[in-house]
Amino acid sequence: MTAEAAVHEQFEQHVHPGASVYVTVAAFLVVLTALEITVFYVQALAPVMIPLLLILSAAKFVLVAGFYMHLRYDSYVLTSIFGFALVIAAVLLISLLLLFTYLSHHLWFAVPLARILLPGH
Amino acid sequence: MAAQPKAIPAEYPSYLKGDPISWLNTIDHKRVGVLYGVSALFFMMLGGIEALLIRIQLFEPNNTFLSAHVYNQVFTMHGTTMIFLVVMPLLLGFAANFLVPLQIGARDVAFPRLNALSFWIFLSGAVFLHMGWFWHHGGLPDAGWFGYANLTERQYTPGMAIDFWDIGLLILGVSTVMTGLNFFTTIVTMRAPGMTYMRMPMFVWSILVTSILILLAFPPLTVGLIFLFMDRFFGTHYYQAVAGATPILWQHLFWLFGHPEVYIMALPAFGMISEIIPTFSRKPLFGYPMMAYSLILIAFLSYGVWGHHMFATGMGPVADATFAITSMLIAIPTGIKIFSWIATVWGGSLKMTTAFYFALGFIVEFTIGGLSGIMHAAVPIDLQQTDSYFVVAHFHYVLFGGVMFAILGAFYYWWPKVTGRMLSEKLGKVQFWLTVIGFNGTFFPMHFLGTWGMPRRIYTYGSGMGWTFWNQFETVSAFILGFAFLLMFINMLRSLRDGEIAPADPWDARTLEWSIPSPPPAFNFVTVPSVSGRDAFWARKYGTGSHGAAAVASAGDPPNGEAEAIHMPEPSFFPIVLAAGLLLCGLGVVVAWWRLIMAGGVILFLSIIGMAFQYPTFGQHTHETEAASGGGGEDLRKVGLWAFIGSESVFFATLIATFMVYKSRSMGGPGADVLEIPLTSFSTFILLMSSLLMVLALAATQRGDKTWQRVWLAGTVLFGLIFLGDQAYEFTSLYHHGLGFTTDLFSQCFFTLVGFHGFHVFIGVVWLSVLLVVSFMDRLPKSRALSVELAGLYWHFVDIVWVVIFTLVYLMQKVKGA
Ligand code: HEM
Ligand SMILES: [Cu+2]
Numbered sequence: 001m002t003a004e005a006a007v008h009e010q011f012e013q014h015v016h017p018g019a020s021v022y023v024t025v026a027a028f029l030v031v032l033t034a035l036e037i038t039v040f041y042v043q044a045l046a047p048v049m050i051p052l053l054l055i056l057s058a059a060k061f062v063l064v065a066g067f068y069m070h071l072r073y074d075s076y077v078l079t080s081i082f083g084f085a086l087v088i089a090a091v092l093l094i095s096l097l098l099l100f101t102y103l104s105h106h107l108w109f110a111v112p113l114a115r116i117l118l119p120g121h
Numbered sequence: 122m123a124a125q126p127k128a129i130p131a132e133y134p135s136y137l138k139g140d141p142i143s144w145l146n147t148i149d150h151k152r153v154g155v156l157y158g159v160s161a162l163f164f165m166m167l168g169g170i171e172a173l174l175i176r177i178q179l180f181e182p183n184n185t186f187l188s189a190h191v192y193n194q195v196f197t198m199h200g201t202t203m204i205f206l207v208v209m210p211l212l213l214g215f216a217a218n219f220l221v222p223l224q225i226g227a228r229d230v231a232f233p234r235l236n237a238l239s240f241w242i243f244l245s246g247a248v249f250l251h252m253g254w255f256w257h258h259g260g261l262p263d264a265g266w267f268g269y270a271n272l273t274e275r276q277y278t279p280g281m282a283i284d285f286w287d288i289g290l291l292i293l294g295v296s297t298v299m300t301g302l303n304f305f306t307t308i309v310t311m312r313a314p315g316m317t318y319m320r321m322p323m324f325v326w327s328i329l330v331t332s333i334l335i336l337l338a339f340p341p342l343t344v345g346l347i348f349l350f351m352d353r354f355f356g357t358h359y360y361q362a363v364a365g366a367t368p369i370l371w372q373h374l375f376w377l378f379g380h381p382e383v384y385i386m387a388l389p390a391f392g393m394i395s396e397i398i399p400t401f402s403r404k405p406l407f408g409y410p411m412m413a414y415s416l417i418l419i420a421f422l423s424y425g426v427w428g429h430h431m432f433a434t435g436m437g438p439v440a441d442a443t444f445a446i447t448s449m450l451i452a453i454p455t456g457i458k459i460f461s462w463i464a465t466v467w468g469g470s471l472k473m474t475t476a477f478y479f480a481l482g483f484i485v486e487f488t489i490g491g492l493s494g495i496m497h498a499a500v501p502i503d504l505q506q507t508d509s510y511f512v513v514a515h516f517h518y519v520l521f522g523g524v525m526f527a528i529l530g531a532f533y534y535w536w537p538k539v540t541g542r543m544l545s546e547k548l549g550k551v552q553f554w555l556t557v558i559g560f561n562g563t564f565f566p567m568h569f570l571g572t573w574g575m576p577r578r579i580y581t582y583g584s585g586m587g588w589t590f591w592n593q594f595e596t597v598s599a600f601i602l603g604f605a606f607l608l609m610f611i612n613m614l615r616s617l618r619d620g621e622i623a624p625a626d627p628w629d630a631r632t633l634e635w636s637i638p639s640p641p642p643a644f645n646f647v648t649v650p651s652v653s654g655r656d657a658f659w660a661r662k663y664g665t666g667s668h669g670a671a672a673v674a675s676a677g678d679p680p681n682g683e684a685e686a687i688h689m690p691e692p693s694f695f696p697i698v699l700a701a702g703l704l705l706c707g708l709g710v711v712v713a714w715w716r717l718i719m720a721g722g723v724i725l726f727l728s729i730i731g732m733a734f735q736y737p738t739f740g741q742h743t744h745e746t747e748a749a750s751g752g753g754g755e756d757l758r759k760v761g762l763w764a765f766i767g768s769e770s771v772f773f774a775t776l777i778a779t780f781m782v783y784k785s786r787s788m789g790g791p792g793a794d795v796l797e798i799p800l801t802s803f804s805t806f807i808l809l810m811s812s813l814l815m816v817l818a819l820a821a822t823q824r825g826d827k828t829w830q831r832v833w834l835a836g837t838v839l840f841g842l843i844f845l846g847d848q849a850y851e852f853t854s855l856y857h858h859g860l861g862f863t864t865d866l867f868s869q870c871f872f873t874l875v876g877f878h879g880f881h882v883f884i885g886v887v888w889l890s891v892l893l894v895v896s897f898m899d900r901l902p903k904s905r906a907l908s909v910e911l912a913g914l915y916w917h918f919v920d921i922v923w924v925v926i927f928t929l930v931y932l933m934q935k936v937k938g939a
Contacts, residue, residue: 016820016823019817022813022817022820023813025813026809026812026813029809030806033802033805033809036927036932037802037932040932041798049936050933050936053928053932053933054928056928057925057928060921060924061924061925064809064812064917064920064921064924065917065921067816068813068815068816068913068917068920069913069914069917069918070910070914074755074759075754077309077755077760078755078759078760078763081760081763081764082766082767082770084337084767085336085337085766085767085768085770086770088337088424088771089770089771089773089774091425092377092424092771092774092775092778093774093778093781095425096373096778096779096782097778097781097782098440099373099428099436099440100782
C-alpha cells in the first residue's frame with residue numbers, strides 16, 4: 001500500500017456520528033444551560049455559585065468541542081493544537097487576574113500600614 | 122483529481138527567471154522570500170542610518186545635531202524598524218519562506234496565496250509606519266518601540282504619528298499571524314514521506330516552534346493596540362487613571378507579546394546556527410533531541426516571564442519573585458543549546474568559512490548578552506539597571522550579537538542557493554572582523570555607561586557627567602560597524618554581477634535544499650524525496666554513518682525516482698491589490714477621510730471575494746496533502762483553521778481578562794447588574810441550537826443530501842441572525858438605560874468584548890450565507906463536505922466563546938472578582 005493510499009484510508013476511517021448523537025448532545029447542552037440559569041437565580045446556591053457555574057460551562061465547552069467540532073473523532077493533532085492554545089489562554093487569564101488582585105490588595109494593605117509605621121503623615 | 126503526468130523538460134529554468142511583472146503576482150515561496158529579503162535589506166539600511174544618527178547626536182555633550190523631538194522619533198523608528206521590518210522579515214519572511222519547503226521536501230508552503238498576501242500586507246504596514254513623514258501635523262512615531270501608555274494617549278501625544286504607529290503595527294501583526302499560520306500548517310502537514318518530527322532539520326524545528334509562539338503571542342498585542350485605537354479615536358479610557366483604569370494594563374499586554382517576541386526573533390536564529398555549525402564541523406548536531414526539546418521548553422517558559430520588564434512598576438514581592446524565578450529558569454534550556462553547539466564543534470574537522478565565523482561569533486556574543494540578561498532577572502539589580510544604557514547593551518548583545526550575527530552567517534551560507542552565485546570569502550572575513558570590532562566597541566562600553574547612570578533614551582547629556590569618552594568611543598565604533606555592512610552590500614552586488622557560479626552543494630551540506638540545483642527550479646523537486654533518517658541529504662551522499670565517506674552519490678535526484686506530474690498553483694494579483702486596499706483604508710482612518718475608507722474598503726472586499734473564488738482546488742485534496750506524512754492525515758486547511766482557532770482563543774482570553782480586571786475597578790456608572798439574564802439566556806439557546814443545525818447541515822452534506830443541506834444551512838444562518846438581532850436590541854436598551862460605550866470602565870470593556878464576539882458571529886453568518894448560495898448553485902456536493910466542515914468549525918468556536926462569555930460576563934455579574 002502506498003503512503004497515499006494509506007492516508008486515503010485514514011480519511012475514510014473518520015467516523016461521522018449520526019444525527020441522533022448530535023441531538024442528544026443538544027439536549028445535554030439545553031439542560032446544562034437551564035441548570036446554569038437556575039444557579040444564577042437560586043439564592044441558596046450563592047456560596048458555591050462560582051465553582052458550579054465554572055463546571056457547568058466547562059461541560060458545555062467540552063461537549064461542543066468534542067462532538068460538534070469532532071475533536072473526539074479526529075486526529076489527536078487537532079486536539080493538541082487547541083489544547084495547547086487553551087492552556088496558554090488560561091495561564092494568561094488567570095495570571096492577569098492574580099496580578100491585578102494582588103496589586104490592589106497590596107495597595108490596600110499599604111495605606112493603613114503606612115499610617116501605623118509613619119506617624120505624622 | 123486525476124493527474125495527467127506531464128513530460129518534464131530536460132532543463133528546469135531557475136525560479137528567478139521571468140519578467141519583472143511576474144514578481145508582482147508571484148506566489149512561489151522562494152520568490153516571496155526574495156521579496157521579503159530585498160525589502161528587509163532596504164529597511165536594514167534605513168534602521169542602520171537611524172542608528173548612526175543616534176550615535177552622532179550622542180558623540181559629544183550638549184550636542185545640537187538633532188533636537189529632542191527628532192531624537193525621539195529616530196530611536197523609536199530605529200527600534201521599531203529593526204524588530205518588525207528587518208529581523209522578523211529576514212528570519213521568517215525570507216529565510217523560513219525560502220528554506221522550510223526545501224528542507225522538508227515540499228514544493229511550496231501550505232497556502233501559497235496567503236503567503237504572497239502576507240508579504241504585501243507586510244509591505245503596506247511598513248510603508249504605513251513611515252507615512253507620518255508626509256503630513257504637516259504628522260512626524261514619525263516618537264513614543265519608543267514599546268509605546269508606553271499613557272504617553273501614547275491623544276492628550277499627551279496629539280497628531281497622527283501614534284495613529285500611524287498603532288495601525289501600522291496592527292497591519293504588520295495581521296501579516297505575521299498569517300505567516301505563522303502558514304508555516305505551522307506547512308510543517309505539520311507537508312513533510313516529505315519519512316520525515317518524522319525527529320528527523321526534521323533543526324531550522325525547521327525552530328520555525329515550527331516560532332510559528333506557535335507567533336500564533337499565541339500576537340493576540341495580546343493586537344488587543345492592546347485595539348484598546349489604544351479606541352482610546353485615541355472613540356474616547357474610551359483603557360490606559361488612563363481617570364476612570365479607574367491603569368496604564369499598567371498596556372505594559373502587561375505589550376510584554377505578554379513582547380517577551381515571546383524576543384524568542385520569535387531568537388529561535389529561528391538558533392535554528393540557523395544549528396544548521397551552519399554541523400555542516401562546517403562535519404559532524405551531526407550534538408544532542409539533537411535535547412536541542413528540539415529545549416526549543417519547546419524555551420517557548421513555553423517565554424510565556425511566563427513577561428513581568429521581568431515591569432519590575433519597576435511595583436507588582437509586589439510575590440509577583441516579582443515569581444517572574445525572577447521563571448526568567449532565570451530560561452537559562453537552563455538556553456545553556457543546553459550553547460553546550461550542544463560547542464560539543465558539535467568539539468573534535469570536528471572544521472572548515473573555517475565566513476558563515477562558520479559568524480556562527481562562532483554568535484555563540485560568544487550571544488552568551489555575553491545572555492549573562493547580562495540573567496543579571497537583570499534579579500529584581501534589586503534590575504531596579505538599578507532598568508532604563509539605563511546597561512539594558513541597551515544587553516539587548517543589543519542578544520539582538521545584534523545573537524540574532525544579527527546568525528542572520529549574517531545565514532547570508533553567507535545560503536546566498537549561493539538563493540542566487541546561484543558565491544560571495545567573496547575574503548571580503549566576508551574582513552566584514553566579520555570589522556563587525557566584531559565595531560559591535561563590541563559600540564555596545565560593550567554601554568555596560569559601563571549604564572552602571573554609571575546614563576539613562577536610555579536621552580537626547581543629550583552634560584559635559585560634567587564623565588560619559589563623554591565612552592560615547593565618543595562608541596560612535597567611532599558604530600561607524601566601523603556601519604562600514605562592515607557597507608562591505609556586505611558591496612560583496613552582494615559584486616557577487617550578483619560576476620560572482621563565481623555556485624554548484625548545487627558548495628558546502629558539502631546535510632539538508633535537502635542542497636540536493637537540488639542552485640538556484641532551484643520553480644517547483645523545487647522533480648520527485649518528492651523520501652527520507653529515511655536525519656541529515657537526509659548527507660545520508661544519501663555518504664550512507665548513514667556520519668564520518669565514513671562511503672560511495673559518493675551525485676548531488677542530483679535520488680536514483681530510481683519516478684517522475685510525477687507537478688501542479689503549481691496559478692499566480693495571482695489579488696494579494697497586492699488587497700494589501701493596497703488595506704493601506705488606503707488605514708490611511709483613511711488616520712486622516713478621517715470617509716471616501717478613502719470607502720474606496721479602500723471596496724477594494725479590500727472585492728479582492729477577498731476574488732481570492733476566494735480563485736481557489737482552484739476548492740474542496741479537493743491537493744497533491745501535497747495526499748503525499749503528506751504528517752498532520753495525522755488531516756487536510757491542511759483543517760489544520761490551518763484549528764491553528765487560527767487557537768490564536769483566536771488567546772485573543773478572546775485577553776479581552777475577557779481585561780473585562781474581569783476592569784469590571785471591579787470601574788467607578789460610578791450603573792455596573793454589571795443592568796445586564797439582562799432572560800434576554801441573553803434566550804440568545805444562548807439560539808446559538809447552541811444553531812450549532813446543532815450546523816452539524817446537521819454537515820451530516821446532510823456528507824450524505825449528499827442537497828435538500829436538507831440547504832434547510833439546515835439556512836436554519837443556521839437564520840439563528841445567527843436572530844442572535845445578532847437580540848444583541849442589537851440588548852445594546853440599544855442598555856444605551857437607553859444610560860450605559861453608553863464610554864460611560865465607564867465596565868461599559869467600554871463590556872461593549873468591546875461582546876461586540877467583538879458579535880462581529881465574529883457576523884463573519885460566520887456571511888461565510889455560511891456564501892455556502893448557502895454555493896449550495897443553491899449546485900456546487901456543494903459530497904466531495905466538498907470539507908468546505909462545510911470548516912465553516913462549521915468556525916461557527917462552533919464562536920459558539921463556545923459565547924458559552925464562556927455567558928458564564929463569566931452575564932451569570933457572574935454579581936461577582937466582584939479581581
Ligand atoms: C549599527 C548597529 C546599531 C546601533 C549603532 C544601534 C544603536 C542604538 C542605540 C544607541 C540605541 C539607544 C537609543 C536611546 O535609548 O536613546 C538603540 C536602541 C534600540 N535598538 Fe539599536 N543599534 C543598532 C542595531 C540594532 C539592531 C540590529 C536591533 C534589533 C535587532 C536594534 C534594536 C534596538 C531597539 C529595540 C532599541 C530600543 C528603542 C527604544 O528604546 O524604543 N538595534 N540602538
Ligand atoms: Cu523579556
